[in-house]
Amino acid sequence: MNELKETILNNLKSIEREGMDKLIHYLEEQSDYFTAPASSKYHGNYTGGLAEHSHNVVMLLIEKNERYNLGLSNDSIYIAGYLHDMCKINLYTTAIRCRKNKADKWEGYRTYEFNDQLPLGHGEKSVIRLQQFIKLTVEEIMMIRWHMGPYVPVEDRHALHKAMEMFKSVTAMYTADLEASQMLEETVEPEVCSMDEYNQYKNSLK
Numbered sequence: 001m002n003e004l005k006e007t008i009l010n011n012l013k014s015i016e017r018e019g020m021d022k023l024i025h026y027l028e029e030q031s032d033y034f035t036a037p038a039s040s041k042y043h044g045n046y047t048g049g050l051a052e053h054s055h056n057v058v059m060l061l062i063e064k065n066e067r068y069n070l071g072l073s074n075d076s077i078y079i080a081g082y083l084h085d086m087c088k089i090n091l092y093t094t095a096i097r098c099r100k101n102k103a104d105k106w107e108g109y110r111t112y113e114f115n116d117q118l119p120l121g122h123g124e125k126s127v128i129r130l131q132q133f134i135k136l137t138v139e140e141i142m143m144i145r146w147h148m149g150p151y152v153p154v155e156d157r158h159a160l161h162k163a164m165e166m167f168k169s170v171t172a173m174y175t176a177d178l179e180a181s182q183m184l185e186e187t188v189e190p191e192v193c194s195m196d197e198y199n200q201y202k203n204s205l206k
Contacts, residue, residue, distance in 0.1 A: 001048045004055060005034050008082060011058070015075045023133035031089045038085070040092060040112040043181040046188050050088055056184045057081040060176035070169050072139075079136065080143040080173055087125035091116060096193060096201040108198030109190040123147055139167050149174030 012024055027033045038044025038053040058081030065072045092112040101107045120128055123145040130136060130144070142163045146152075149171075152160060164170045 001034065001051070004048075004051060008034075008051060008055060011074075011078050012082060015078060017075065017134050019134040023130075026133065027089075032092075033089050036088060036090075037092055037112050038088070038181070038185065040114055041190075042187055043185040044187075045112060049185070050085060053180055053185055054082045054085060056180035057084065057173075057176045060179055061172060064172040064176060065169075068168065068172065070172060072169055076137065076140050076143075076169075079130070079134075080140050080147075080169075081176070083130055084123070084126055084144045084147045084173070084177065086129045087120075087122055089129075096198050098195065098198045101192075106195055108193040108195050108201075110193055111190045139169060142167050142170050143173040146170050147173045147177045149178065 009024065009028070012020070012027075034051045035047050036050040037046055038049035044050065044053045058077060061072070061077045061081045064070065065077060091114065093115045094110065095113045096108050096110055098106055098108050118125065126144050127136065127141050136144070146160050146163050150157065150160065160170075
């Protein structure tokens, strides 16, 4: 993770844009960007999953940019790729839950839970949070806003298709995100713990 963190930070530091220094400071010192999972129970559901996923998206965007001659700058690739899921920063909390195992006995397990204190959507939330630090280009906004592709409410799909018509990079961003999550990253089984640990955790919440 230290090597990946260094790579991500070096790439972000290469961006000469007003406010970038404050954004990098936030990522390093005030967020869980480098330790957060990418999801609670799907791809990258482990410590460091978010940073790993984001780097995978960047690598795929670099490949697609060259293959399809998209004309994206390194700045745009790094911003959209590394920060499209800024909405997930400081979002997940650790918890212990219980379930019945295959032997039909109760057991505790460690997991992540979704705790959204700023309910502003997904891609749009990332755009809003990013623009509190730096100014984005219209293309970067579109790539980040629509990186979920068709996995948006039905009423948003007309706008999605319009964005895809405006910028081919929107489609590249969506497919990079999908390929990273479905083909490059794994889902791990939660760590099992004792019922005593579960009960201690449960009592600590009272």
